[in-house]
Amino acid sequence: xxxxxxxxxxxxxxxxxxxxxxxxVVHKGEFLSxxxxxxxxxxxxxxxxxxxxxxxxxxxxxxxxxITFATVTERIKAGIARSFQIVSLFDALSVFDNVAxxxxxxxxxxxxxxxxADRDADxxxxxxxxxxxxxxxSKEAVMAxxxxxxxxxxxxxxxxxxxxxxxxFLDEPTSGVSTHEKAQIxxxxxxxxxxxxxxxxxxxxxxxxxxxxxxxIVMMHEGGFLADGTPDEIRANPDVASILLGAPLSA
Amino acid sequence: xAVQIETLRGRSGLAAAAGAALILLILVPGYFETYxxxxxxxxxxxxxxxxxxxxxLGYTGLLSFGHSAYFGVGAYALAFVVQxxxxxxxxxxxxxxxxxxxxxxxxxxxxxxxxTRIFFGILTLAISQVIYSLALKLYxxxxxxxxxRVPRPxxxxxxxxxxxxxxxxxxxxxxxxxxxxxxxxCVLLMWVIVHSPFGKALQGIRDNEVRARFLGMRIRRxxxxxxxxxxTFTGVAGILWVPLEGLATPDVLYWTFSGEIVFTALLGGFRxxxxxxxxxxxxxxxxxxxxxxxxxxxxxxxIVLVTLVLVLPTGIVGAISLAGRRLRxxxxxx
Numbered sequence: 001x002x003x004x005x006x007x008x009x010x011x012x013x014x015x016x017x018x019x020x021x022x023x024x025v026v027h028k029g030e031f032l033s034x035x036x037x038x039x040x041x042x043x044x045x046x047x048x049x050x051x052x053x054x055x056x057x058x059x060x061x062x063x064x065x066x067i068t069f070a071t072v073t074e075r076i077k078a079g080i081a082r083s084f085q086i087v088s089l090f091d092a093l094s095v096f097d098n099v100a101x102x103x104x105x106x107x108x109x110x111x112x113x114x115x116x117a118d119r120d121a122d123x124x125x126x127x128x129x130x131x132x133x134x135x136x137x138s139k140e141a142v143m144a145x146x147x148x149x150x151x152x153x154x155x156x157x158x159x160x161x162x163x164x165x166x167x168x169f170l171d172e173p174t175s176g177v178s179t180h181e182k183a184q185i186x187x188x189x190x191x192x193x194x195x196x197x198x199x200x201x202x203x204x205x206x207x208x209x210x211x212x213x214x215x216x217i218v219m220m221h222e223g224g225f226l227a228d229g230t231p232d233e234i235r236a237n238p239d240v241a242s243i244l245l246g247a248p249l250s251a
Numbered sequence: 252x253a254v255q256i257e258t259l260r261g262r263s264g265l266a267a268a269a270g271a272a273l274i275l276l277i278l279v280p281g282y283f284e285t286y287x288x289x290x291x292x293x294x295x296x297x298x299x300x301x302x303x304x305x306x307x308l309g310y311t312g313l314l315s316f317g318h319s320a321y322f323g324v325g326a327y328a329l330a331f332v333v334q335x336x337x338x339x340x341x342x343x344x345x346x347x348x349x350x351x352x353x354x355x356x357x358x359x360x361x362x363x364x365x366x367t368r369i370f371f372g373i374l375t376l377a378i379s380q381v382i383y384s385l386a387l388k389l390y391x392x393x394x395x396x397x398x399x400r401v402p403r404p405x406x407x408x409x410x411x412x413x414x415x416x417x418x419x420x421x422x423x424x425x426x427x428x429x430x431x432x433x434x435x436x437c438v439l440l441m442w443v444i445v446h447s448p449f450g451k452a453l454q455g456i457r458d459n460e461v462r463a464r465f466l467g468m469r470i471r472r473x474x475x476x477x478x479x480x481x482x483t484f485t486g487v488a489g490i491l492w493v494p495l496e497g498l499a500t501p502d503v504l505y506w507t508f509s510g511e512i513v514f515t516a517l518l519g520g521f522r523x524x525x526x527x528x529x530x531x532x533x534x535x536x537x538x539x540x541x542x543x544x545x546x547x548x549x550x551x552x553x554i555v556l557v558t559l560v561l562v563l564p565t566g567i568v569g570a571i572s573l574a575g576r577r578l579r580x581x582x583x584x585x
Contacts, residue, residue, distance in 0.1 A: 050465070076467035088462040090455040101455050104448040105466040111476070113449035120448070163466065 003028040003167055003199050004049065009058035011044055018044040020223035021058070026167065026201055031190065033210040034203045036220035037243060042203045043085060045220070046169045050082045051075050063166070076106075079166030083156045083173060085203070091145030095136055095155060098144050100127040102162035127162065133192045134158040150181040157189055161198070168193060170202045174209060182206060186213050211235065219243065276431055280424045289495065290539055291532070292427045295434045296492045298531030301515040302441055303484025308513075309521040310445055311477045312457030313364075316372045317379030318512045320359065321482035323504035325352045325489025327386065330399035330499035341404040341429065345490060352486025353479060360478030364471055376506055383504035398500030401493045430491050437484060438528065444480065445524060453477055485512070511538075514556060520566025529568050 004026040011019040018041045026032055034042045047053040049060055051072040060068045067075055090098050103123045104110040118124065131137045134154045139147065144155060153173055160168060173189055174182040190213050193200045204210050210217055210231070217234040219227040227237045234240050280288050300322055307313045328348040333339065336347075363374045386393045393399065403422045405412040406429050413422035444450050456463045456470055464470055493499050502508065511534070518537075519530025537555065541548035563570045 052465075072464050073467045073469060076465070082465060084462075088459055088465075090458045090462065092458050093451065093454060097451055097455075101448075101451055101463075102466050104452070105468055110448050110452045110468055111473070113444045113447040113476075113480075115448075116443065116446050117448045117451045118446075123448075159462070159466070 001028045002026070003063060005061050006045075006049070007059040007061065009045070009048060009060065010056045011041075011048055011053060012056055017223040019048060019055070022223075022225065024218070024225070026199060027216075028166075028199055029197060030199060030215045031194065031213060032199075032201045033214040033217045034201055034220065035205070035207070035210055035217060036226070039222075040220040041223040042220050043171060044223075046082060046171055046201070046203060049075075050080060050169060076163060076165075079164075080169070081160040081163040081165035081167075082169035083160045083171060085171040085175065087149075087152045087156045089144040089152060089155060089159065091143065093144060094140065095131065095142050095144055095147065096127055096140035098155060098159050099130050099162045100124070102159050103127055103130075106163050130158050130162045133195075134161075134188055150177045150185060153177060153185055154188060161192065161196070164196075165198060167199045167201070170200060172203050172205065174204065174206060182209060273435065277428075280427055285420050285423050288427050289423050290535060292423070292430050292495055293492075293539075294532035294535035295430050296488050296495070296531075297511075297515055297535045298528040299434055299437055299491070300485045300488035300512055301519070301527035301531040302438065303481045303486075303488065304512045305516050305521050305527040306441065306444070306453075306477055306481040306484070308516055309523075309526070310450060310453045310457065311474060311481075313367065313474065313478075314372050314513070315363075315375040315481075316506065316509050316513065317359075317363075317375030317377070318482070318485050319504050319506065319508035320375075320379035320382045321352055321356055321485040322489035322492070322508065322512070323379075323382060323386065323499075323501075324355045325486035326493045326499040326503050327393065327399070328352065328486075329490050329493045330401050333401050333404075334399050339402065339404045340409055341406050341494065342408055344404060344494075345487075348490040349483065349487060352489070353483045356482025356486065357475075357479045360475050360482060364474040364478055376509065379504060379509055380506060383501055383506070386501040386504050393501070396501060398498045400498055402497075404494050426495060430495075433487070433491060437487065441484065442524065449473070449476070514552070516566075517556070518559060518566055520569035520572075522565060523568040523572065526566050526568040530566065533567065 002025055006022050006024040009019050009022040009024070010017070022045060024045065034045070036042055044053065048055050051070065055068065058068070059066060062075070062078055062080060065078065067078060070078065090101065093101070097117070100117065100123055101110065103126050104117070107123070109120070109123070128137055128140065131140055134157065136151060136155060136158060139151065144152070147155060157170060157173055170189065174185050177185065186209055214231055217229065217231055218225060219234065219240050221243060226243065227234055227240050229237070279291055300318070304315065304318045307315050325348050328351040329344045332344055332347050359378050363371055363378065366374060387395060403413045403418065406425055411425050413419070413425070452463065452468055452473055456468065456473055460470055489503065515530040515534040516527045517530070518534055519528065520526030538548070538552065541551045545551060559566070565573065
């Protein structure tokens with residue numbers, strides 16, 4: 001079942017076509033990896049779908065609804081959430097508050113000013129549950145700015161996950177961490193996302209990570225799609241090998 | 252659970268400190284002369300104005316250079332009631348004045364929060380100067396530079412009125428307790444607001460607007476509500492200030508008065524809840540003694556401000572908190 005599709009989606013920056021008539025499809029329940037070299041258009045595509053950028057032309061359909069002109073808030077309400085390439089947290093707030101703010105916002109409680117934030121038992125329980133799933137429960141009182149990089153990456157995903165999205169975009173969740181931490185982060189993220197039956201689209205550069213965790217892989221190159229298939233199909237694709245090894249593409 | 256216990260312990264300590272401070276404040280009129288009580292009342296009012304202002308600066312990350320507008324609108328709202336409506340009851344002044352400052356803050360806030368950073372600051376400054384000009388030029392309504400005289404009002408629905416030879420002294424003592432009661436209510440209200448989901452959301456928006464937007468928060472709406480609350484608190488301070496001063500003049504609408512509000516928040520520390528409160532009281536005494544000591548009092552305050560920014564960037568309360576933390580760490584380390 002198709003959860004998201006884009007129709008001829010275009011975005012130009014000056015003369016550069018970052019997204020060049022993309023027809024992108026995400027199926028419900030899959031763990032999809034979006035790969036490609038720097039400047040291929042991966043982050044631009046995610047920015048367009050999450051309303052961080054507006055497309056020049058084309059359509060975005062989510063759950064059979066046209067959301068091309070929907071605001072960020074409307075897309076979040078529809079069930080689209082994202083994390084960021086550079087970790088984006090509320091550094092001066094505690095780990096708990098970071099996740100709790102997601103829950104408050106989702107529940108429409110963030111405008112409440114006549115009650116104490118930490119006295120809301122339901123939000124507290126749910127926030128701690130999410131933190132527990134991401135292995136951060138013991139850090140609930142630590143300021144987000146004081147966390148180690150690997151923990152910050154996990155918290156970044158946890159904050160997005162706490163919105164209970166149907167489709168979660170993760171922009172390079174393992175960048176800037178050690179190889180050992182990469183596996184830990186991806187094990188945690190993959191298990192939480194699959195356990196919660198959330199559809200995930202991950203932008204990733206590390207092909208070992210991509211082949212190990214993905215159901216499907218889409219490769220982008222110069223604003224277009226170069227390949228789309230299962231990890232085995234992508235592994236066997238000569239064009240993908242050419243891009244990864246920096247060799248010219250086949251005719 | 253451990254964290255919740257820690258939080259409760261922290262709050263118990265805070266409540267104990269606040270209780271002790273309140274008892275000291277209650278005892279003041281019994282031990283100090285009228286002038287000191289009057290000065291402290293001005294200090295509490297300045298603290299209340301700064302507390303409101305700091306919801307924008309400290310918690311929302313918006314620096315207003317025009318909060319004199321809300322203080323002044325509060326002051327003039329009361330003066331207009333005295334001049335044109337009649338009943339000399341402080342409760343009536345508050346009932347009339349609070350909606351006026353709330354509506355004014357809502358209107359001006361709606362315009363100002365469309366921008367951030369320097370543009371926000373300039374917009375707030377420009378609007379406050381428009382109000383100042385109106386107060387100055389519409390002299391047949393506002394009294395121009397002479398302002399509007401405000402006699403001592405009756406308190407507690409007319410139960411306390413002040414006339415006769417000892418009227419002034421009685422008024423100062425009674426009004427001190429009156430202001431103290433409102434101050435306590437406002438501090439409690441603001442404490443709940445900054446610890447509420449709304450307060451946390453403001454802090455989130457302050458630190459990372461993009462992330463807050465991607466949690467589904469309508470940033471402008473949050474900033475607008477914060478502006479409304481902030482302006483209303485500062486406006487209440489303006490309402491309380493006039494009966495003590497006896498006169499509403501355009502001086503309280505001028506940009507230098509906005510500067511004083513910014514100064515008080517910096518002096519106490521805008522990253523702490525109690526910072527603006529301490530700043531408001533300290534600034535009132537500092538200014539009062541500077542004015543009494545030298546004709547170059549503005550130079551003296553300027554030197555204090557420069558020293559403060561260079562030596563104590565986190566303000567008085569921030570510096571004390573830091574020293575306390577270091578002391579605890581030193582004690583904890585073997």
